[in-house]
Amino acid sequence: MECDKCDRDAVMVASYSGAHLCENHFCASVEKRVRRRVREDSLVPRDASPDDPDTWVIGLSGGKDSVVLTHILDETFGRDPRIELVALSIHEGIEGYRDKSLDASVELCEDLSLQHEVVSYEEELGVRMDDVVEKDPENMAPCAYCGVFRRDLLEQYAEELDADKLLTGHNLDDEAQTALMNFLEGDVTQVAKHFDASIGGFEERALTDDFVPRAKPLRDVPEKEVALYAHLKDLPAHITECPHASEAYRGEIQQLLLKLEENHPGTRHSIMAGYEELAQMAAQQYRGDGDENVELNECERCGSKTGGTVCRKCKLVEAVEAV
Numbered sequence: 001m002e003c004d005k006c007d008r009d010a011v012m013v014a015s016y017s018g019a020h021l022c023e024n025h026f027c028a029s030v031e032k033r034v035r036r037r038v039r040e041d042s043l044v045p046r047d048a049s050p051d052d053p054d055t056w057v058i059g060l061s062g063g064k065d066s067v068v069l070t071h072i073l074d075e076t077f078g079r080d081p082r083i084e085l086v087a088l089s090i091h092e093g094i095e096g097y098r099d100k101s102l103d104a105s106v107e108l109c110e111d112l113s114l115q116h117e118v119v120s121y122e123e124e125l126g127v128r129m130d131d132v133v134e135k136d137p138e139n140m141a142p143c144a145y146c147g148v149f150r151r152d153l154l155e156q157y158a159e160e161l162d163a164d165k166l167l168t169g170h171n172l173d174d175e176a177q178t179a180l181m182n183f184l185e186g187d188v189t190q191v192a193k194h195f196d197a198s199i200g201g202f203e204e205r206a207l208t209d210d211f212v213p214r215a216k217p218l219r220d221v222p223e224k225e226v227a228l229y230a231h232l233k234d235l236p237a238h239i240t241e242c243p244h245a246s247e248a249y250r251g252e253i254q255q256l257l258l259k260l261e262e263n264h265p266g267t268r269h270s271i272m273a274g275y276e277e278l279a280q281m282a283a284q285q286y287r288g289d290g291d292e293n294v295e296l297n298e299c300e301r302c303g304s305k306t307g308g309t310v311c312r313k314c315k316l317v318e319a320v321e322a323v
């Protein structure tokens with residue numbers, strides 16, 4: 001089959017759009033979608049300048065999504081003096097998994113001559129995920145601990161690196177899954193928070209000084225296309241899944257969405273189009289009467305922001321240490 005734009009062989013067919021694209025035109029179309037998202041979400045502030053650049057910290061796990069995001073952002077902004085890019089990797093302490101993906105991250109940042117910071121649970125919190133899983137003091141899924149730790153460390157380091165934005169590699173499938181999960185859980189405040197936290201454009205969001213705002217420039221690109229892009233560009237991405245991956249509900253939703261997409265191409269795009277509009281309305285409605293009004297304190301132990309006196313991360317670490 002030929003490419004729609006030239007006479008080379010197509011490497012992919014997008015059933016949701018009917019497009020057939022060759023390697024070059026496919027890669028260009030992925031890059032174009034990321035750049036359009038950066039523009040539409042107003043990620044580059046109007047007043048960013050070489051004297052006062054906007055600092056973007058990229059959460060780089062070494063998996064295909066964050067590797068592709070880092071690569072495209074570096075191609076687009078690597079020589080733009082208004083933007084400073086820094087990659088940040090978290091080492092959870094999961095035997096046989098994170099070491100390899102960290103190697104991929106190191107290799108990528110060396111290739112791109114990008115500043116790269118690595119933070120580990122062990123050094124920062126004194127616990128490794130492997131120990132947490134073994135002790136499991138709260139009787140929770142591994143990801144429930146890991147998510148709290150990761151969020152806290154990303155936030156802490158983004159602040160230390162003077163980040164204006166924290167960018168993550170969530171793709172279209174990830175976001176459509178989250179959207180559907182929020183619907184199915186019937187949690188409209190969660191939908192509202194999702195808008196202000198990461199999916200609204202920077203000109204429509206209510207931003208607070210409490211947290212470094214997030215953005216997901218890869219969220220228009222389906223997972224399969226991210227994987228194909230990483231493969232075609234021969235990027236050093238690590239593919240193995242974390243052995244503790246345990247978000248069972250998300251897995252069910254993922255299967256459901258893949259099935260729907262197969263029978264009704266375009267489902268993920270239409271979910272997100274409707275969801276974003278609803279999320280914006282929900283955000284406007286719920287702003288100011290949720291817990292964002294709660295004064296945040298500094299955690300007594302670590303100084304992170306928390307609604308109470310000791311943050312969730314410190315409580316979890318303490319529970320693990322007590323076993």
Ligand code: SF4
Nearest residue numbers: 142143146242244245
């Ligand atoms: S899958 Fe779960 S345990 Fe593994 S790195 Fe991700 S959040 Fe952590």
Ligand SMILES: [Zn+2]
Nearest residue numbers: 003006022025
């Ligand atoms: Zn072509």
Ligand SMILES: [Zn+2]
Nearest residue numbers: 299302311314
């Ligand atoms: Zn704390």
